Amino acid sequence: MTIASAALLAGCGQGEEPEARPQGTAPDTKQQAGKGDVAVAMKDYEFIPANVKVKAGESITWSNEDEGIQHNAVAREGQGPKSELFNGGETYTWTAKDAGTIDYVCTIHPGMEGTITVR
């Protein structure tokens, strides 16, 4: 639901280009931990790594590793991740759509910031 609505909001950039995967990249050949193409940890009130680069169509999975502490990942403006607060041990995955730079934050922890570069 969240990914779909984000895609709708961002929907004017990439046209109707299908999200085709290159041949031979079956899902089970991807990294083992997490569902996304890129993993970001939320640990000690930081996004690690704070700066990530993805290609349009790739996804990022945030994993909250702060036990007992909720975090979210929300773009400052425009397209980008927009998660609810979620608990330690849980994850959130967002798929990049349009090229650009996205600054995002955890809305309840000032200074907990990251940047996504979508190519």
Ligand SMILES: [Cu+2]
């Ligand atoms: Cu936080």
